[in-house]
Structures are given as structure tokens and as C-alpha cells.
Amino acid sequence: MFSDDVSHSSASTADSASFVSRLLWSIALINLFVLGLVAFTLNQSHDEFEERAEVTARNLSQLLALDIAGDIDKIDVALLSAADEVERQLAVGGIDRQALNAFLARQQGRLPEIFSLRTTDANGIVAYGLGVNPAARQNNSDREYFFRQRDNPKAGLVIAKPVFTRLDKRWAVPMSRAIHLPDGSFGGVVYVNVSLEYLAKTFSAIDVGKRGSVSLRDAELRIFAVYPMSPDIDKVIGEKLVVPELRELIQAGSDAGTYTTDRTIDGVERKFAARRVPDRPLYVVVGRATNEYMARWREQAAMTLALALLFCLTTLISSWLIYRGWRRQLAATLELVREEEKFHTVADYTYDWEYWEGPAHEILFMSPSCERVTGYAQAEFLANPDLLYTIIHPDDRYLMAAHRRDAAHEDEGGTDFRIVRRDGEVLWIAHGCRSVFGRDGQFMGRRASNRDITERKRAEEEIHKLNADLERRVADRTAQLEAANKELEEFSYSMSHDLRTPLRAIDGYSTILVEEHGTGLDDEGRRLLNAVCDNGRRMARLIDDILRFIDMGKRKMAYGDVDIAKLAAEIFTELKAAACAPEGTPVRRLRIEIGALPPSWGDCDMINTVMRNLLSNAIKFSPADAETLIQVSGLTGETENSYAITDHGVGFDMRYADKLFKVFEHVHPPGQYEGTGMGLAIVKRIIERHGGRVWVEGRVGEGASFHFSLPHRRI
Template sequence: MLRVSFASLRSRAILLVLMAILPLLALTLYSYFDGRARAVREVQRDELVAARNLATIQETLIRTTRELLMGLARLPQVQRRDRAACEALFAKVLEQCPYYAALAGADPEGQVFASAPAVSGPVEVTDRLWFQKAIKFRDFVVGEPVLGRISKKYSINLAYPILDEAGRLQGVLTASLDLQWLGSLLAKSDFPLDSAMGLTDSTGKVLFRYPDPLKYVGKMLPDVLIQAMTAGDEGVAAGMGLPGDARLFAFARLSPPWQDMYVAIGLSMAWAVDKVDRDLWRNLIWLGLVAILALAAAWFGADLFIIRPVRILRGVTERLAAGNLTVRSGPDYPVGELGLLAQSFDQMADSLQGREAELKRVVAELQQRVGELRERTAQLEAANRELEAFTYTVSHDLRAPLRSMGGFARVLLEDCADNLDADGQRYLNIIHQEARKMGQLIDDLLALTRLGRKEMNLVLIDMADLVQVVFAELKTSYMERKLQIDIQPLPAALADRVMMRQVLANLLQNAIKFTKGREPALIEVSGRSEELENVYCVKDNGVGFDMKYVHKLFEIFQRLHPEGEYGGTGVGLAIVKRVIDRHGGRVWAESKVGEGATFCFSLPSADVT
């Protein structure tokens, strides 16, 4: 896990470096191709200029040679075909004009009568094109490039007929233009050693090539060059050259009347783009070096500036996670965001430590409170036990004297009635009744306190049935009353049967008590199921009560009616409330004075509990 995340961070840094280098690489390559194209264009332009120059030189040479030959042909020694004088003259011209390979004169039969350089044996030229054409056209003609018989050099023979004053043909003068010389001009240029110059005819056939004429004369130029030549008088091309390497070409056509001749120059592409290629390699090497340096910086820099602080922070975090809240990454923070992160971390640790201390304090406090609460609970339980004992005592010991008071008052009334006047008998009756009431009060109080501690035994109760039973029991105590009860369908209740019986008894008894004087007394028991609870209501048509006092209704010893009128101890509804409270329900009541009252209670639905 640790290694992977470090590798990930590091590889991300490296990826960033690579992404930064990539545009540089693209730029380098772009500038390489751009520079290469420019270099090619420049070289081709230079080539074209050179080709043009060579063509112009060639034209000029031809034209000059024509003037020379025309002049020579008129000289008397030439007219005479004076061998010695002519050869001296030719030699002199040759000496001054290095571009001539040879000068010669031939008689009309084709025998050379004088030449420079001098030849020992007889030389025959009847087969030469220039000789035939000069005799035929009796004008200046340009021959084919050939290997000169006199000069032993590749040359073009230019010829002019020797005509006497009557216009009769006396012979032919010829000058051999040294093509080697023309080619050597190329060698003097800035072009590389392997560059070549060629003369071709309009079909692209090589008439002469410098250097190595023997190897290439008679061959056809490369197709790309021939195509370019058909498209224009001058131009450039690139393609596979005759020596079998990639070459750049330029060509220029000679002006009319020599338009059948082209000068072409070719040189190797490698030379043209050599500088650009070297630049490319240099740039690539620099770029590589920069990349290596940047990658190394990213590799070690990531370790130094990111991974190490992160590792430290991580170690601190792990110790913190292990529970050591005092650990901090500071006080020496790395600069930048990681430093801020470390500071934030320390702040977090501070706050965590503070909170834990607070938490411990709160827990300790809580434990103390719990202890106090336990103590208090124990005290309350003790108090409760005391109260129970007290209740028990009360129930026995308070009732016994009451029984005596009531009992002996009664005995007095029965046994000594004759000795008492009317008031005396009334007083004894009051004592007897009050004693009975107090007994009832004690019974109710006991019932109320019993409810608080009795264990509840929850069972499913058919409420309608229970109401029926309870009402039937109560009815026997009110035989003189005309009571009507309407028990509607009631939802079943999950409750303590004994307690629920008490609740229903108290509510029904209340209804019966407060309908005193109604003929008939109507009691309606209804119920409904709601979402979370079941509701039961007991409605009567009795005297009702003022809603102003509704809050007092369920409090112990609270009565809303004078005691004498309806009786009761003021405990019944308090019992109802306590029972319903213990079941988790609610009690409430609604009424209007004189219009009866409705007492309701709810119990949690059986399926909810």
C-alpha cells in the first residue's frame, strides 16, 4: 500500500515532466521538417542559379565561338589551308582560351589539315555530325558532345564553313568546347564533391556528365527530372538520382536557337539537409539530456519535496490513529501546500487532543453522575419500600380505628337510640357516614399507590366484553337508576386486565354518578383504531364540566363538583391517568356545562407495542 502510493506520486511527477517535454519534442521535430524543407528549397534555388549560369556560359561560349570561327574562316592562311600558319594560329587561340579542347580545320573531303593540339597522323572527320551539317547548311552548326579525336576530351564541336570570296566551300573550321572545363566550373562552386552537372537533349538523354562522363553518357535522366523539364524551361526536382541516391535537381534550358540543350545539376539530398539533420540530432541530444535531468529532478525531487514529507505526515497520522494524540508533524514544516497540510494536520491533532480531553472529562463527569444517580435510585428505592410499608401500615392501622368509630356509632344508634334526642342521632349518623367515607378514601389511595408498583401483565383484551362485564357489576349498585349503555365495536387492547378493569370501572362509575337526575342516563362507549394507537371514549349526557378546569380533572383530590352532590373521593380519575400513563397512552376529556362529558384514553396499538 505504502509503496504503491509513493510510486504513484513519483510516477505522476515523472508523467508531468514527460508531458512538459512532449511539446518540446514536437516543436523540435516540426522545426526539423520545416528547416529541412527550407534547406531543400535553398539548395534547389542555388542549383537553379548555377544551372542558369552554366546555360548562359554555354550559350555565350557558343556565340563567342561563332564569332571566332567566322573571323578565323576569313583569314588568308585559313583560306589557303596553310597548315603551319593555321596550327600556329590555333595554338595561340587555344592558349588564350582554356575552354577549348581543340581547334581544327578540315578540307571539304573531311581530312584535317591543321589542328591544335597538333596531331601526328591523318585524321578523318567525315563521319562527324558537325562536319556533315556544316557542309550541308553552309552555316555555323553545333555538333553533339563526343569524345574528341584530337583532344581526347569530351567536347562539343562547333563548326563553321570556310567559304572563299566566290562563296565556294574550301573546308570547315571547328572548335571543340571543353565540357570538362564547363563542368570544372561546378567544382569551383560551393557545391559538394558528389554534385554533378549534365548536358542533355530535350528528351532527357544524357549527352555529357561531369564528373564520370563515360559512366553516364547515353543514359536517361531520372523520370522526375524529365517530367519537370516537360513542364518548363527551368525548374527544380527531387528524387532518386542516377548514382542511386536521393538527390536534388535543377535544370535550365539554353535559349534559342540552342533550345534543344539543357543544363542539369544534381547533388545529394544528404548534403543539402546535412546541417539540418545535424541540428536535429544536436537538438534531440540536448532535449534528451534535459529530459533525463528533469526526470531525475522529478524522481529525487518528488522524493525530497513530496514523498518524504508525505511519509512523515503519514507516519504521524498512523501514530495518531493508533491513539497517540500528542504526536505532531511540526514544528519544522516543509514549505508550500504540504507544509500547510502538515500545519492543518497539527491543528486537527490539537483539536482532537482537546476534544478527547473534553470527552474524558465529560465521561468522568457522567460516570460521577451515574454513580450519584445510582445512589439516588437506591435512596428512592429505599424510600419507595418505606412508602409501601407505610401504605400497608396505613391500610391496616388507619382502618381499624375507623371501623371502631363507625361501628360503635352504629352500635350506639342501635342499642341506645332511646336515650338520644334527634340531634344526637343525627350527629351519630354523621360520624358513621364520615368514617365510612374516610374508609373509602383510604381504599382509593391504596389502590392508587398499588398501581405504581404493581407489575403489569399485558394481555390482549376484548374491550367491548370487558366494558359489558364491568358495567353489569356496577349496575347492581345503582338499581334505582335508569341507565342505558351503548357499547360500540371497540378495538382490542394490549393491556393489564386488572388495571384496565379498574380504568373502565372508574370511568363508567363517573358517568353514572354525573348523570344523576337524567332520565334515562345515556352512556356511550366508542373506540377507533388510529395509526399508532387505539382510542376509547366514554360519553355521558350528565352535568358536564367547565373546560376551564379540564387540567385539574385528572389530578388527585381534585373535584369539580360539591362533595355532597355526587360523592366520590377525587381519586378515580387520578387512578385512570396513572394506569394509562403506565401503559404509554394518554387521557383527555371534553365537555360543556350541562351537555354531558366525554372521557377518552388511548393505548398504543397492539402491533406497535
């Protein structure tokens, strides 16, 4: 059983470990899967966001490129028409200053992007245009837009790097077209200053986000315009602040491309889309701040991750709850298993033969000990419920039948019967059973215990036999005793009759002899005859005493309160009278002192005999010639009261104290004191029949003290 227990607990530990590991693995897998899914989704959406940002940047850059191309075309048209106008006027005789200035002013007015439309001569001196003072002879020959036109007759439209204009004191991107003299030689340039603010405004019209950037660069990647405007724009404009990615892109000859970098002016990481303005050596670079366009993705990611974490947390909590629940269930199950095992142990290891019989007399439980008692195995009983009744000894089946009838209306009951074991041995069985009731009170059969009481029965039978034997022997003995008693009674009766008859004859004939033939006898003859009579009478008294002694031993006792003091006084008076009665005897001086005596309980007649014998003894053994004092005293004891009759007579030798109370024993030689020697034996017999004791104290010549005790009254 203990090893079973151990294996159970280790099994449960193993169960627990495997359950926990399985639980943890599945939780981990689920979470891993979910996290993987989240990572995949986030990655996907990240890419999507990136792509969308890139597409947007590309679109914006294209839009801007087209827009700028349109503006440039427009400006180029104005430049070309102004150059045409100058060349036409030169061809027809010379410049009409007023008309040209008005023309230029008109053209300038049509283009809000520009704030000046002017011309220079072949030496770079600003000649015409709105607000031009020819007398100032402003020389712009050092300007890029001028010398590039002068140095390269095929320069076409020149877009120079931005400059801070001398006349207008503003940042501008100058653009120029060459003016050809009628002979085809260089005759100066027409130029415009495109407002950087205007460009910036154009840039701001597209939404690149708060931290986005737009820049316009020339073929050498110098910055022409940038949005947002940097406060220290002076340091930026015209500079070749360029990242390798852009450079590689331009050098590769691409018209468009994208890249991401954080090496920007303001250090913000952006995704850039660069596009070449169609037909112009200009590049529009639109940058969108990664932080910005990924902000929503980050939000989403954060949300998703939060949800994923929540999920993980939830799964962990749920798994913990599941584990806890499982543990509880496991504990409960184990407890149940233990309980069941316990009850099984209790049920299976019974020494007696135990079973539970269902309402339809089917066997619901049969203890394995049935085999020990009956020789039939548990399975045999389960297979055949009738076996319970067929193994009962045929002579005792009626007992079981009667018991089953009684059991129908009794909750508890039992009977003893014999069974015949499989090996034929007959056993005595003590059968006890009680009804079983379910929770809601329905009858569920009888639960029975059968105990092998063969040994006990045998012992009982033995005892029974012994008892019967003993009783028979007691009866025999009693009968014998009764017969002996009866014999004794008859004997004593016969004795009293038959022994007395010859005595009577002796006495009678002697008397007749004396009375009727006395005259023929001398004195000696008469003395001898008297001696014959005396001895006859002595023998008669002896017979009487023996009869009394026998009678005291067997007569029925009549208990009652006995006043010993009163008895003593009465008897003393009688004895005193008798002692003095015969004429001629000297008057004896007899005195009695009766002390305070405790009450006594006994047979009054018998106690009377006791007192009579003791008092007469006391008188007898006191000297006749002196005053005789007899004292009667008493003592209350714990269990008995004692009484003493004390005389001051001849006393006796204590060595012979034992002999005093024996039948026929004499302490004094016969003839010295009158008596049969039976008196004290009768006293002893009476006191002993009362359950008391007798004892004596005395010394030769100093008197004797006879004591007797009587037990207290038993209630």
C-alpha cells in the first residue's frame, strides 16, 4: 500500500511536470506564432509605408519638376521674346529705350515669379529694364548668367546659381538668354531674377509634412532653392551640400531616383526622391521625414505590439489560471483517489467476511476475506449471489430465512448459523447486518458482517457441557448433602429418643428401687444408686447440649434488634435465682455491672443462648464463697460491635485458650465444675453464624474475659 502511495505521488509529479511543460510549450508556440505574425504584418506595413512614402515623394518630385519646367518654359519664352524684341529693334535702326523698357516692364508684369527682366550690353553693363538707371552703369559682367552667355554662344538658356542681387538686394536665381547683334555677334544678355521666395512658395504648395524638405539643384548639384528656408540661407545657397547617394544617382545619368539618408542639413533622416526637371539641368529633390511618414506606422506598430503584449499577458494569465485549476483538480482527484484507496483498503482488508447486498439481492461488495472463511473466492460470490444462501448448512437455512423476514422491517439484526465450507468443514458464523440508505433515504440493501465464531461456539459448548456437568454434580452433592443432613437430623432425633430411653429406664428403675425397696439397702447401696442416677442425668444433659449445638448450626435465623443489656440483666436474675434455689446451698453474693452497650443486630433467641452460656460460665467459675462481680461491657467498632463478659474467677491458662471453644474439650478436669463442655462451642457456633468472632483473655486465678463481636446491620 505504501509503495502504491509513493508511485502515485511520483506519478502525479511526473504528470504535473509534463502538463506544465506542455502548457508552457503551447503558450510559447501560440505567442511565438502571434508575435511572428505581428512582426510579419508590421514588416509588411513598414514596407508598404516606405513604398507609399517613396511613391508620394516620387510623385511630388515629378509634380514639382513639371511645374518648375513649366515655369522655366514660361520664363524662357519671356526671355526669348525680350531678346527677339532687342534684336528686332537693333535690326531696324537702334533701341527705342522707352519702348523697350515698356516692353520689358510689360513682360515682367506678366510673370509673378520674377522681379526683374533686364538686359545688359556686350560688356555686361545693365542697359534696359524696369528700374534700370543707365547712368549708373551697373556692370554685371562678373555674373555667371552673363559670362556663360558671352563665353558660349550656344549656351541657350542659362540658369545660374542663385545670387544676392545688387540692385534689388534679394536672393534670386538668374536666368539669361544671349542677345545677338545683327551681325551675329554677342550683343549682351536678357536676364531675369527668379524670386527664391517665389520658388519657396511653390515648394510649400505641396505637402511634404512638417519636417519634409524640397530642394532645387543644378547639374552640379548646387543648391538653388530649399524649403523650408533655412535661417542661415546664405551658407546654403549655391553650396554643393550633397550626399553620395544623390551624387551617384546624378552621375549615373538617371532622371529620377530615390534614396534615404540622415546626412541632411538639419540632421533629420528623410526619404528623398530626386527628379530632373525635363530638358533642364535642374533637379528637384523632395524629402519626406522618415519620422513623419512612419509616424502612423509607428502608431500602428505600437498599437499592434501593445495588443500582442496584451495577448501574451492574457495567455500567460490564462495558462496560469489553467495550471492552477488543473492543479486543484489534480489535487482533488488525487485526494479522491487516496480516499477511494483508503476505503478500498478498509473494505478489502477486513478480517471478517463482509459484504453489501443490494435491494435485488445482488452482491455490491464482497470482501476478499470471504475466501478465508468460506473457501469460495470473491468472484464466485459476485457471479452467483445465491451462493450466500446455498453455503448455509441445510439445518440452519430456516434461521437465515427467519432473519431475512425480520430484516425486512428492522434496521439492524443478526443471527448465528452454520455454513459448509467448500472443503466440507462446518463453521459457525455470527451474522450481523443493517440496512443501507442513500442520501435521499432510498433503500440500498443490507450491509453484513459475518464472523467465524466456530472456536467460540466450541468453547461455549464445552462450557455448556462443563456447566451441565457441574450442575449435575452440584445437584448430586446437594442431594448427598441433603441426605446427609436428613440422616443427621434423623440421627439426632433418634439419639434424643433412643439414648434417652435407657437413661430414663435407669433413672426410673433406680428411683422405684429407692422408693419401694429402699429399706432393704444400706447407706452405701443408696449412695451408689444415686451415683447411677447422677450419671444418667449428666448424660441426658450432654445429649441435650449436643442436640442444641447441632440445631444452632442449621436452624433458620430470624434477624432483629437485640437489646443485649436487657438480655444480660434478665438472664442474670434467672441464673442468680437458680444458683440460690436448691435448699441448703449457701447464698451466693452475685453482682453484675452492665456498661453502655452498642446496639446489636441478630437472632434474639440465639444471642439469648450466647449470653446465658457466658453468664452461667462466669458464675460457675467464680468462687462461691466470695462476692462475685460480673461485668458486661461493649465497644462500637467500624464494621462490628464487640461485647465482653468479664469475671474475676479462677481464670485459665492462655495456652489453652483455643481449646475453650471446642466441642467436648475441657480445660478443667471433669467433675470439678458442673457442665458438659458444650456451652462455649455453642456460643462460637452462634457468633460465627452471625459473621462475628469470639475470643478470650484470661490468667489463672485472675478471671477471664469472654469477647464476641457482631457485624453491623447490613441494609
